[in-house]
Amino acid sequence: MATSEPVAGAHRSNGDQPIVSFEKVVKQFGNLTVLRELDFNVAPGERVTLIGPSGSGKTTILRLLMTLEKVTSGSITVDGESLTHMDKRGKLVPSDEQHCREVRKKIGMVFQQFNLFPNMNVMRNVTEAPIRVLGKSRDEAEQRAKELLDMVGLGDKTNNHPSQLSGGQQQRVAIARALAMEPKVMLLDEVTAALDPELVADVLNVLRDIANTTDMTMLIVTHEMGFARDVSNRVMMFDRGQILEEGPPSQIFGEPEHDRTRTFLKAVLEEH
Amino acid sequence: MIAAEPCAEKDGKWEWCRVDELLNPPPDATWQSLWDGLWITIQATVIGAIVAVVLGLVFAIMRRSTVRPVSWIATGIVEFVRSTPLLVQLFFLFFVIVPALFPGMEVETQAKVAGFTGLGLHYATYMSEVYRAGIDGVPKGQWEASTALSLPRTRTWTDVILPQAIPRVLPALGNYVIAMFKEVPLLFTITVTELLFDANAYASATFQSTEAYTVVGVFFLVVSIITAIPIRLLERRYGHL
Numbered sequence: 001m002a003t004s005e006p007v008a009g010a011h012r013s014n015g016d017q018p019i020v021s022f023e024k025v026v027k028q029f030g031n032l033t034v035l036r037e038l039d040f041n042v043a044p045g046e047r048v049t050l051i052g053p054s055g056s057g058k059t060t061i062l063r064l065l066m067t068l069e070k071v072t073s074g075s076i077t078v079d080g081e082s083l084t085h086m087d088k089r090g091k092l093v094p095s096d097e098q099h100c101r102e103v104r105k106k107i108g109m110v111f112q113q114f115n116l117f118p119n120m121n122v123m124r125n126v127t128e129a130p131i132r133v134l135g136k137s138r139d140e141a142e143q144r145a146k147e148l149l150d151m152v153g154l155g156d157k158t159n160n161h162p163s164q165l166s167g168g169q170q171q172r173v174a175i176a177r178a179l180a181m182e183p184k185v186m187l188l189d190e191v192t193a194a195l196d197p198e199l200v201a202d203v204l205n206v207l208r209d210i211a212n213t214t215d216m217t218m219l220i221v222t223h224e225m226g227f228a229r230d231v232s233n234r235v236m237m238f239d240r241g242q243i244l245e246e247g248p249p250s251q252i253f254g255e256p257e258h259d260r261t262r263t264f265l266k267a268v269l270e271e272h
Numbered sequence: 273m274i275a276a277e278p279c280a281e282k283d284g285k286w287e288w289c290r291v292d293e294l295l296n297p298p299p300d301a302t303w304q305s306l307w308d309g310l311w312i313t314i315q316a317t318v319i320g321a322i323v324a325v326v327l328g329l330v331f332a333i334m335r336r337s338t339v340r341p342v343s344w345i346a347t348g349i350v351e352f353v354r355s356t357p358l359l360v361q362l363f364f365l366f367f368v369i370v371p372a373l374f375p376g377m378e379v380e381t382q383a384k385v386a387g388f389t390g391l392g393l394h395y396a397t398y399m400s401e402v403y404r405a406g407i408d409g410v411p412k413g414q415w416e417a418s419t420a421l422s423l424p425r426t427r428t429w430t431d432v433i434l435p436q437a438i439p440r441v442l443p444a445l446g447n448y449v450i451a452m453f454k455e456v457p458l459l460f461t462i463t464v465t466e467l468l469f470d471a472n473a474y475a476s477a478t479f480q481s482t483e484a485y486t487v488v489g490v491f492f493l494v495v496s497i498i499t500a501i502p503i504r505l506l507e508r509r510y511g512h513l
Contacts, residue, residue, distance in 0.1 A: 066420050092311075097338075103375040105422050115417035128431060129421035181421060 017080060019044040019185060019217050020065065025074035027060055027241075034060045036241040037074070044184075044213040049228040049249070053264055058221045062187040066109045067100045079106050079184055105133070108183030112190040114170040115161040116177070122149065123158040126177045132173030134181065141180070148176040152206045159233070168199030172206055179210070185217045186210075192224055200224070207231065223268055229253055237261045290483040294474055303473035304465060310491055314464040316388050317453040323392025324452065325445060325491055328399030332407060333429065346400075353397040359458055362390045366462040379463070387459040395452045400504065402444045406437035439510050442466070446503035450496055457488075 018041035027035040035057045037080045042048050050058040064076060067083065076083040085092050086099040095103075116125050126145035130136045132152045136144075144160045152172035154165075162170050172190055178186060188207065192200045204227045211218065211231040223227055228235060228249060235252040237260075245257050257260050280290035294306050334346035353361070365386035374382060410433050418428040457468040471484035 066416075068416050068419060101422050104419075107420075109420040110412060111417065111420075112289070113411075113413050115411075115413035117414065117417070117432055129423055132424070132427050132431070133422045179422070238382070 002087065018042055018077075019046075019079050020219070021077040022061075023075050023077070025064065025076060026072045026130050027057070027064060028072045029068065033107075034241050035064075038242065040236070040243060040246075042086075042185075042217060042219065044217055046234060047211060047218045047220065047232040049220045049222060049232040049233060049235045050230065050238060051222075051225075051252075051268075052244070056238040057241040058238050059189055062109065062189050062219060062221060065104075065107055065185070065187060067104055070094075078103055105181070106184045107187060108178035108181050108185070109187040109189065110174050110178050110191045112173070112193050114162075114167070114174045114194070116170055116174055121159050121161050122154065122165075122173050125162070125173060126180050129177070130180050130227065144245070145180055148179050149173070151209070152176050153202070156179070166199060167195045168202050171203050175203075175206055175210075183216070185219065188218060188220045188222065190221050190223070192222070225268060227255065237264070279468060283388035286482060290478070290480055291487060293478075294484055294487055295473070297407070302477045303470050306467060306470050306487055306491065309465060309467035309470035309488075310495075312384075312464065313456045313491075314495070315455070316384075316391060316456045316466060319388040319447065320395065320452055320456075321449045322390035323389060324399050324448070326394035327444075328395065329403050331400035332403035333394060336407065337406065338418055348398055350397045353394060358390070358455065359396045359461065361394060362387060362462050363459060367391045380465075383459075383463045387462055387464045391452055391455065391459070398448055399445055401426075401439050402448065403437065405444075407433060407443035409440060410436045410451060442510060443503055443507040445497075446506060450499055450503070453495065453499070 020042040022038050022040050025035055025038045026033070034055075038057075038061075046150040050061060052058055054198060062216070064071055065078070065083070072085050075085055079165060081103050082095070083100065083103045084095055086095040087093075119129070120128065123142060123145055123272070127136075127138070130141040130144065131138060146155060146158070152175055154169060154172055154176070157165065157173075165173065174208060175191075191207070192203055195203065204224060207227070208231060210216065220228065221233065229258065232249055234246060235249050236246040237252060237256070237258070239260055244260055245252065252261065253265065256265065279287060282289065293301075294303075297303055297305055331346045331350050335343050335350070337346075344429045366383060370377075370382045370386040374385070376435055377385070382428040414436065415428065418432050423432070456466050458466045459466050460468045460472065463469070471481055471488045474484045
């Protein structure tokens with residue numbers, strides 16, 4: 001066992017340790033098994049794209065990480081801390097709501113349907129959680145929100161309500177809102193699937209910028225194969241709740257090992 | 273000048289002087305002015321509405337609680353109160369609960385406490401269903417976005433869910449307030465001196481009922497019409513539910 005100096009930041013994170021780790025994760029909805037004993041690791045700063053037919057479990061992986069669903073069995077670790085379990089008087093027990101909340105502060109998520117708060121203007125959408133959860137002052141939160149909104153090209157919309165924005169604009173606000181929480185891991189769940197085709201490019205360009213200028217870890221579920229090829233280090237092909245094959249995008253998109261992957265990619269490319 | 277003929281000796285089907293007597297009783301009268309009755313009716317409506325609006329929301333949120341016993345208790349109360357008659361509840365509060373809780377209180381005050389809270393509690397259970405519909409109408413994605421931002425549950429309620437749920441149900445809540453206002457005469461049965469109580473006292477004293485009950489009806493009509501105006505405006509603004 002390696003002896004170690006206490007590392008700054010209490011989470012014992014270092015370059016070698018995965019930031020996200022799934023161990024024998026099983027997820028069932030009733031009789032339906034969505035994930036079967038799934039194992040995988042994501043290194044800090046890695047961009048992983050999850051592809052596969054619908055129902056193959058990709059979105060479920062993101063939802064488990066965001067604690068929108070609970071694992072049936074197995075464990076998930078985020079940045080050295082267990083998301084699924086916690087220590088209670090020396091015993092390992094399923095994590096409670098408070099423990100989940102602490103761990104998931106490290107994780108941000110952008111949804112297919114944007115899910116902006118319609119009762120708040122753009123500025124408040126982006127500042128609500130930094131103020132209420134991170135305890136930032138309003139000035140500090142608004143200054144950071146302004147920077148982020150400028151970055152996504154919506155610095156002039158701070159006073160608008162979501163209903164006054166196009167889908168693409170709403171999704172860019174949602175990206176700024178997730179970034180405002182300074183997550184270590186960003187989950188992108190089919191973020192362009194609900195957009196009109198002409199609005200997709202703006203959103204993807206914003207995400208490309210973020211990928212190029214930060215070292216944020218990203219887990220991406222998408223059918224935009226061009227985008228996946230550009231930003232990801234690794235592509236995982238899912239089928240029936242397991243990883244069918246994985247590798248760098250050039251390999252998966254160029255010369256996939258499995259027929260199943262080939263058929264899937266062909267179908268997706270024809271559709272787009 | 274000839275002295276005015278005393279009202280009691282007139283026997284027309286409708287005499288305006290009796291309306292005047294109802295509103296301005298002579299000093300030795302055994303009834304109080306219908307204005308006082310109207311005032312008490314309005315008090316019952318306003319206090320009952322506050323109880324109903326607040327308790328209804330509490331019940332609705334409790335039913336959504338992830339702590340099972342909390343939601344069971346709320347469901348139990350709501351179903352029990354909705355399935356028993358208001359009149360029986362009023363009798364039970366007036367004759368059993370309130371005297372037990374406030375034994376030293378004057379009967380008149382006991383009647384008001386029992387009446388106002390009885391009305392409020394009964395309508396709270398209907399309003400909790402209205403709130404529930406409004407809360408269920410907020411898309412699931414709003415809860416999920418709140419979770420993704422780590423907003424605490426209380427914040428999610430106060431900043432995200434309720435500001436979206438409540439505007440939509442305001443017209444329905446308002447309609448229940450009007451319905452409750454029209455049930456205030458039930459309090460007559462537990463001796464609250466609201467409008468119907470006063471009219472009845474006049475009718476008993478004079479054996480003249482026509483003017484008394486007509487005036488009561490007109491009062492209810494006028495107040496209902498006036499309070500319906502803001503509710504129609506809300507409906508136009510937020511739509512129906």
